[in-house]
Every structure is written in structure tokens, then in C-alpha cells.
Amino acid sequence: GEDVEQSLFLSVREGDSSVINCTYTDSSSTYLYWYKQEPGAGLQLLTYIFSNMDMKQDQRLTVLLNKKDKHLSLRIADTQTGDSAIYFCAPGGNQGGKLIFGQGTELSVKP
Amino acid sequence: NAGVMQNPRHLVRRRGQEARLRCSPMKGHSHVYWYRQLPEEGLKFMVYLQKENIIDESGMPKERFSAEFPKEGPSILRIQQVVRGDSAAYFCASSPLDSLEAFFGQGTRLTVV
Numbered sequence: 001g002e003d004v005e006q007s008l009f010l011s012v013r014e015g016d017s018s019v020i021n022c023t024y025t026d027s028s029s030t031y032l033y034w035y036k037q038e039p040g041a042g043l044q045l046l047t048y049i050f051s052n053m054d055m056k057q058d059q060r061l062t063v064l065l066n067k068k069d070k071h072l073s074l075r076i077a078d079t080q081t082g083d084s085a086i087y088f089c090a091p092g093g094n095q096g097g098k099l100i101f102g103q104g105t106e107l108s109v110k111p
Numbered sequence: 112n113a114g115v116m117q118n119p120r121h122l123v124r125r126r127g128q129e130a131r132l133r134c135s136p137m138k139g140h141s142h143v144y145w146y147r148q149l150p151e152e153g154l155k156f157m158v159y160l161q162k163e164n165i166i167d168e169s170g171m172p173k174e175r176f177s178a179e180f181p182k183e184g185p186s187i188l189r190i191q192q193v194v195r196g197d198s199a200a201y202f203c204a205s206s207p208l209d210s211l212e213a214f215f216g217q218g219t220r221l222t223v224v
Contacts, residue, residue, distance in 0.1 A: 041217055044215070088154070102153050
């Protein structure tokens with residue numbers, strides 16, 4: 001079946017940039033999403049990128065897509081302690097609700 | 112406009128009992144998706160429903176699990192004769208027609224003892 005791979009943990013210092021990487025196998029993905037999950041909570045959509053784009057910037061978030069290598073990354077500038085959470089990469093189609101999730105990357109931000 | 116509401120938030124069942132999980136989508140949303148998150152894992156798609164129709168149930172286990180989204184009322188995910196391996200967080204998401212964005216509820220954490 002389709003697969004999404006992420007590294008499990010990332011630790012950064014407050015104020016640094018964080019880069020969370022993701023590789024996927026489904027070449028037919030139309031949109032690629034990034035979700036954030038805080039402890040005991042549901043998922044919050046952070047941003048998404050259309051598959052024919054290379055980059056999307058949204059305030060502190062920058063998404064880079066290398067479609068050829070099926071590699072997606074999320075960069076968080078000026079990382080804050082409130083950014084500590086699990087981040088999920090999720091390729092999807094035109095219907096935003098059916099997604100394939102990776103295991104998630106747990107971001108820990110140290111003061 | 113309230114978000115996606117799931118209840119109960121926590122549910123404890125003994126092996127062999129039935130679990131019923133409810134999801135009320137956001138107002139105006141006609142599409143509902145159910146996901147399961149096992150401990151230390153990502154979310155796995157289970158089923159996609161529209162009002163009174165199951166559109167895609169490719170992620171549903173073949174036995175004991177069923178889902179519905181009636182014309183009136185919440186969507187229900189039903190697990191019969193629960194086993195310990197069913198212990199997980201179950202998330203519901205909803206979206207309007209032809210939308211790129213799905214909104215997730217806070218989940219129901221099922222514990223089977």
C-alpha cells in the first residue's frame with residue numbers, strides 16, 4: 001500500500017528553525033498536507049501545497065516539495081515552545097478528508 | 112459554528128462488549144471520515160461517508176466494525192465484541208462538498224479492559 005515516512009523525533013532550541021522531512025510513495029497525490037497534533041488533542045491543519053508547486057510560504061511556515069523525489073518538508077522559522085507537538089505529513093487527493101498519514105515527527109522545543 | 116464534536120471523549124469497555132462512537136460534523140459539512148490511531152502510530156483511514164451513504168470503506172476491518180451517517184443525527188462508528196487490540200484513539204473529520212480541508216474532532220479514546 002501507499003506509505004509515508006517521517007523521522008520520529010526532532011529537538012531544537014527556541015528561536016532556531018525546525019525542518020521536518022517526509023517522503024511518500026503515492027505519486028498521484030494532488031495535495032500534500034501538514035497537520036499538527038498537540039497532546040490529547042485532535043489534528044489541526046497547518047498548511048498544504050498543491051502538487052504542481054515547489055514552495056509555499058505562510059508566515060513562519062515554509063513548505064518545500066520535490067515531486068521527483070517525492071519529498072516534502074516543513075520549515076518552521078523562529079520556533080517557539082508552543083510549537084512543541086507531533087507533526088504529520090499527509091498526502092491526499094482532491095477530497096481533503098481521505099489522507100495517508102505518516103507516523104508523525106515529535107518536535108521538542110527547548111528554551 | 113462549533114467544531115467537529117466527538118463523544119464520548121473517553122470510553123472504557125470490557126472485552127466482548129460493544130462500543131459506539133459518535134461524531135457530529137461541523138454545520139454544513141456533508142462528508143465524514145473516520146480514522147484510527149494506534150499507540151505510537153499515525154492515523155489510519157477507516158471509512159468515508161456522506162449522508163446515508165458509505166463512499167469508501169477500504170480501511171475498515173472486515174468484521175465487527177460498522178459505520179453509518181444517517182440523514183438526521185451524528186455519524187456512528189460501531190465496534191462489536193471489542194478486543195484489547197481495538198484500544199486506540201478514534202478520530203472523526205468532516206468537510207463540506209468539494210473541499211480541500213478536513214476538520215478533525217478531538218477524538219474518542221477507547222480502552223478495552
